Amino acid sequence: MANAVLKASRLRLIFDYGFDEDNKPVYKSKTYNNIRQEADADQLYQAAQAIGSLKAEAIWEIERNDTLNIDE
Structure with missing residues (x-):
């Protein structure tokens, strides 16, 4: 039987930067490790x-x- 062991966790925050010149939403992310x-x-x-x-x-x-x- 297979086992899953947690190796690492990351927190990712996605920020809303508004809209670009084509009126499409712009998002940027920041990832925090460990x-x-x-x-x-x-x-x-x-x-x-x-x-x-x-x-x-x-x-x-x-x-x-x-x-x-x-x-395993």
Whole structure:
């Protein structure tokens, strides 16, 4: 039977930079590596809000990206 072991976690914040000259939305992201693997969704949300408050642009989306090793 295969096992999945959490190797690393990343927090990705996507910011809304408004619209370009063609009236298409512009988004830019910032990724934070080495996130504490035990952190739950509420803790990550609070951290993202704290980081987002330092920027003029609004947060569009918050993502958690986990890397897992799968083996037998």
